[in-house]
Structures are given as structure tokens and as C-alpha cells.
Amino acid sequence: MVLFCSFFNSTIGRKVLMAVTGLVLVLFVMGHMLGNLQIFLGAEVINAYAYKLHHVLPTPALWGIRLFLLLCVGVHVWMAVLLTLASRRARPAGYAVKRVVQATYAARTMRMSGIILLAFIFFHLAHFTTRSVPGMEYNDERVLSPNEVSLVKHGQAVMKDGEKVTTFNVHDMMVAGFENGLVSAFYILATGLLCLHLVHGVSSMFQTLGLRNATWLPRLNYIARFYGWAVFLGFAIIPIAVLTGVLEKDPTGGETQAIETSATH
Amino acid sequence: MKLNLRIWRQKSPLDKGRFEEYALDNVSEDSSFLEMLDLLCEQLVAEGKEALAFDHDCREGICGMCALTINGIPHGPEKQTTTCQLHMRHFKDGETITVEPWRAKPLPVIKDLVVDRSPFDRIIQSGGFISARTGSAVDANAVPIPKQTADTAMDAAACIGCGACVAACPNASAMLFTAAKVSHMNNLPQGEVEKDRRTLAMVTTMDGEGFGGCTNVGECEAVCPKGISLDMIAQLNRDYTSAQVKNFFEPVS
Numbered sequence: 373m374v375l376f377c378s379f380f381n382s383t384i385g386r387k388v389l390m391a392v393t394g395l396v397l398v399l400f401v402m403g404h405m406l407g408n409l410q411i412f413l414g415a416e417v418i419n420a421y422a423y424k425l426h427h428v429l430p431t432p433a434l435w436g437i438r439l440f441l442l443l444c445v446g447v448h449v450w451m452a453v454l455l456t457l458a459s460r461r462a463r464p465a466g467y468a469v470k471r472v473v474q475a476t477y478a479a480r481t482m483r484m485s486g487i488i489l490l491a492f493i494f495f496h497l498a499h500f501t502t503r504s505v506p507g508m509e510y511n512d513e514r515v516l517s518p519n520e521v522s523l524v525k526h527g528q529a530v531m532k533d534g535e536k537v538t539t540f541n542v543h544d545m546m547v548a549g550f551e552n553g554l555v556s557a558f559y560i561l562a563t564g565l566l567c568l569h570l571v572h573g574v575s576s577m578f579q580t581l582g583l584r585n586a587t588w589l590p591r592l593n594y595i596a597r598f599y600g601w602a603v604f605l606g607f608a609i610i611p612i613a614v615l616t617g618v619l620e621k622d623p624t625g626g627e628t629q630a631i632e633t634s635a636t637h
Numbered sequence: 638m639k640l641n642l643r644i645w646r647q648k649s650p651l652d653k654g655r656f657e658e659y660a661l662d663n664v665s666e667d668s669s670f671l672e673m674l675d676l677l678c679e680q681l682v683a684e685g686k687e688a689l690a691f692d693h694d695c696r697e698g699i700c701g702m703c704a705l706t707i708n709g710i711p712h713g714p715e716k717q718t719t720t721c722q723l724h725m726r727h728f729k730d731g732e733t734i735t736v737e738p739w740r741a742k743p744l745p746v747i748k749d750l751v752v753d754r755s756p757f758d759r760i761i762q763s764g765g766f767i768s769a770r771t772g773s774a775v776d777a778n779a780v781p782i783p784k785q786t787a788d789t790a791m792d793a794a795a796c797i798g799c800g801a802c803v804a805a806c807p808n809a810s811a812m813l814f815t816a817a818k819v820s821h822m823n824n825l826p827q828g829e830v831e832k833d834r835r836t837l838a839m840v841t842t843m844d845g846e847g848f849g850g851c852t853n854v855g856e857c858e859a860v861c862p863k864g865i866s867l868d869m870i871a872q873l874n875r876d877y878t879s880a881q882v883k884n885f886f887e888p889v890s
Contacts, residue, residue, distance in 0.1 A: 379881040382840055383810070383850035384874055459808035459849035462742050468643075468656065469735045471709035473805070473859035480807070480854060576853040579867065582875025586868050 383458065384580075386451045391580040393444040393451075394573055398599070400441060401566070405606040408546075411619060415543035416524035416626030422542040423523050449490060456483060478572040485565040492562035499549060508552075510545045519545070521625025529627055544621045550614035560608045567604035574599050638664040638725060641733040642677065644689065647746050650753075654746065656735075666726040670713065671696060671703060673725055690749040698722040698862065701797030704804070705750055706737040711801035711860045719799065719862040739804035743811070743846045756846040757798050757814060763842040764835035765818045767827050780826055793821035795863040802857035802865070808849030813857035815843045816873035817865045823876055833880035833889040840877050 379385035407425075411418045426434065472480065495505070503510045510516040521544075522529040523537040530537045550556045574596035578584040584592055613619040640661045647654030661680065664673050671693050678688040694702040703720040707713035713723045728734060736750065744752040782790075796817035803811050819836055822828030828835070851870060858867050883889060 378841070379878075379885075382844050382877070382881075383812075383848075384840060384877045385881065387850060387874070388878055455808075455850040455852075459810070459852075462809035462847055462849035463740055463807075464742055465740055467706060467709060467737055467740055468645075469706075469709035469737070473710060473856055475807075475854035475856050475859075479852065482852065572853070579853045579871050580851075580874055582871045582873075582878060584871050586866070589868075 383455065386455055387580045390448055390451045390455075391577040393448040394577050396441070396444045397448065398570065398574060398577070401570075401603055402599075405603055408610060409606055411543060411546060411610060412613070414626050415521070415541075415622040415624070416527075418543050418546075419521060419539050419541065419625055420523060420525060423537075423539040445490075445493065449486070452483070452486060476572065478568045479576075482569060482572055485569040488565050489562060489569060492558065492565075495558070496562075499555070500545065503545075508549065508555075510548065516541065516545055516548055518623055518625075521623075522627045524626045539625075541623075541625060543625065544623065546610065547614050547619055547621045550611040550619075553615070556611035556615055559611050563604050563607040566607070567600040570600035570603060571597050638666055638728070638730045640664055640673070640725075640728070641731070643733060643735045644677075644750070645737045645746075646689070646749055647738075648748065650745055650747060664725055666724070668725050669696070669721055670705070670707065670723045670725065671721045690747075690751050692751050693721060696721040699797060701799040704739055704752060704754075704799055704801070706739065706804055708735055711739065711804040712799075712862050716859075717862055717864045719797075722862075739800050741800075741803045741809035741848070743809070743848055744800060744803060752800070754798070754800050756811070756848070757800065759846065760811070760815055760839050760842045761798075761818060764831070764838040765822065767822060768831060769827070782826060786824055790821050790824040793817045793824070793865065793869055796821070796861075796865050797863055799862060801860045801862060803848065805856040805860040806849065806851075807854060807856065808852055810851045810857075811843050811846070811848040812851040812870050812873065813861065813865055813867075815839055816869035819876060820869045820872050823872070832876065833883055836873070836876045836880045837884060837889060840873070 380389060407421055408418075410421050429437075478485075499505045499508060500510075508515065510519060513519055519541050520538040521541045523539045524530065550559070575584075575589070575592040576596075578588070578592050610619070642659045642661055643656050644659065645654060646657045659677060659680075661673070661677050664676060668676075671691070674689060674691055681688050692702045692704050694700040696703075698719040698721060701719075703712075705712070705720045707720065707723070712718060712720050713727070715723055715727055738746050738750045739752045741752075743756045744754055747753050794817075796814060798814060800814070802813035803809055806812075819839055822835060823832045853867070853870075855867055858865065880889060
């Protein structure tokens, strides 16, 4: 183990840790985006998706995944801090004149975008996961009503032991969250910075792991740009849809339509 | 040409250092940047002042001694050009030119524009060689090497160790230099035998000298007078990681 420690104490080893944890987070972010986009398929779809996320796996496994993701964020940030401090130490006196030759804006601002993203992650978890941001405690009936709706499948409420299965009203929580202009603005800004972070990060990951050559560099740069923009548009379209009134609250959780449909039969 | 020069002057490593401004007239557009500095030195000596200290040797772009940050870019504005091969025609008449030494803690200023690049020597000493008995080396052409491999090794071997990569890097990282030296040897059959040991030793020495880490921004590649590419750094990352993994299971000697 002592031998392997030398790897994680080296600049390259630390970068490899950043690349690997970055890969986990890059893949998570795409899954998260695709999950979120289900809001456009109706309240019943996104609510059922949220229900599945919480019930398909046993609770300890869910917590395992959550802690693993947080660990990845932690290691990514920790390594970034160590490397940044080492870089600062390596150049105590700067230049009077410094010109950038070819470094992209995204590459030069990774630390800035990273710090703001970290702040966003804290806010985002407090906002939608623990729901404990003052004035936005969606677990409280007085803030979000109703906060429990029926789980709807194929247009009908899912029944279990003769009772309707209820689930948290994720659809309305998202709409309520984004109806706040400041929250939406921060959300769009953060996803914009995420785009910037990914445009450099996604191809940089392959460079750090040494998994690229001259032929693949331009392709990876293209993939990184595409990935970054796809993530930005996929996330930012939701607050935009809420602010423009395309998405509205659905207090029935998509059930009304289901009852009407079944009544006509 | 008439020039206003803003040049870093520092008496010794302990001196704080400061910029001093000089006016220089009658500079030929065809003179090199170093010849222009020679003129300045003559002028300073004639005025009874101390001449400017700057590194130079071959003046034909192959030794890697010249090392000046000119208007914020190591080796100045021209691509793949050392300071000695940079000509004054690339500057405007009456222009103010700022000249600074490389800025990195591991490469401290000795005097004026001269920096101590001995950390590079120590990186080379730790693994930039192949082990062969003197006098018993086989003929170079006795070992067949594919053209592509030879070309890659030659591209890496083009590094002259000037240190512009460190100077341009926002992290003062010596990854491009180390990567060039490692790739040069690791790609060839003569050097492949000691690949893992070499890679581990050279990276450890590099880190130990206090250089920063690589953030893949590519400024080193952009200023390198020999056009060493980031591909070399990708290979160093790959070779180092695989050497560490092998070392974990069976210590590399």
C-alpha cells in the first residue's frame, strides 16, 4: 500500500484521480439530465421516475450510491485543491506581461467554474434533495400543496392493498423551484459553467489517462464540446420552460386525466 | 529601428529585482533579438553601466540556452522559434518591448535574465539514459526500428531543454520537458528495457523539484520552439500510470 501511496502523492496520480472521479460525475450528470427531461412527458412520468429511483434499490444501496457520488465530488475537489496549491507554490512571482497563446477560455477557468459549481451542488442538494432552503421547504404542505400525489401508471393510479400508492410530487416541486427567478438564474448560470467545465474536462480526462493520440485529440475535443452543450441545453431548458409558462404545476400528479379516460370506457 | 526596452534587472538571486527602461536606436530589422541585446550591452558599457546578463550559446536555435519571455510569451511572438532566431522585423518601430526571465520557483533567477535550469539536469540524471557498456554498443542500424517509431522518438528528442514550457505553463509544470525526454527513450527498443524504472524516477524527480501539475491547457506546446506536442504528455501519463500499477504488484527495480 505504501508503494501505491507514491502514485497518489505524484502530480500525475492526483490528476488520474481527478480524471476517474470526473468520469463518474460526467456520466452521472448525463443520467441526471435525461431523468430531468422526463418532466416534459407529464407529471405522472417524472413522479413515477422519482418513485422508482427511491424504491427499485433497497435504501442502503441508494445511500451507497449517494455516498459514492459525494465521495467522487470530495476526491475531485480535494485533488484540485492540492494541485492548485502546488501550482501556486511553483510560481510565487508572476509575469509583468503575460499573453495567452492557445489555451482555451474553458481550460483557463476550470478552477473558477469548479468553485462556483461546488457552491451550486451544495445549494442544489439543500434545495431539491434535503428540501431545507428557507422558504423552499417542499416537504411542508404549506409550501408545496399537495406534496404527495398518486403514483400513476398507464393512466391509472397504482393500487396496493386496496389503497392508492402515493409518491412525492416531484413535478410540482421542480416547477415551484424554478418559478423563483433567482433560483432559475443561478441554475442556468451553474449549468452554463458546467458546460464550460465539461468542454475542457471531458477531453482532458482522456489526456490525463493517456488514452488518446493525435488522431483522437480533435475527435475528443469535438465530443467534449458536444457533451458540454448537450448537458447545458438539457438542463437549462427546464427552468426556461417554467419561466415561459410551458411547464405548469399539475396538482393532480397526472391522475385527473386518467380518471376521465377510465370513466369514458 | 528605434525601441523602448523594459528589461528585468536583478543583481543576484537574493536581490528583489526591478524593471529598467532603456531607449535603443539604430537597430537593424535584420538583427536577431540577441544581437539587439548585444547592442544594448555595448551602449550600457559605453555609458559606464553594468552590461545585461542573458543566456545564449549557439545562436542557431539548437542549444536551448536562450530563454527570454518577450512581451509575455516565452521566446516571443513567432511560432517554433527560439529567441536567438527571432528577428527584429517582427517588431514595430518605436515599440516598447518587455523582457523578463522565466518565472518558476524551481528555476530561480541567477542574474538579470539568467535562470538556473539545473532541475532539468537532475530530471535527466534520474533516468534520461540507457544502460549500455561503453565501447560495446552495437551498430545503430543493427536494431531494426519501424519508421513511425523512429519518427515519434525523433520528434521527442527534438527537445532542447530551454524551459519555455515551464515558463508558459500557468502551473509552472515541467511535464512537457519530462514527457519529451521520457517518450524519446521509452519508444525506442534500446530504452524500452528500463521504461518503467525510468518513468517512475523522472516523474518523482520532477515532482520533487517543485514544479506544478499539468492542467492540459496546452500553452507549453504553443510556445515550444521545437513543436513538442501534448501527445508526449499523454504518453507520459500512460507510461507513468502503467509503471505504477506494475510497481504495485511487483516492485520495479
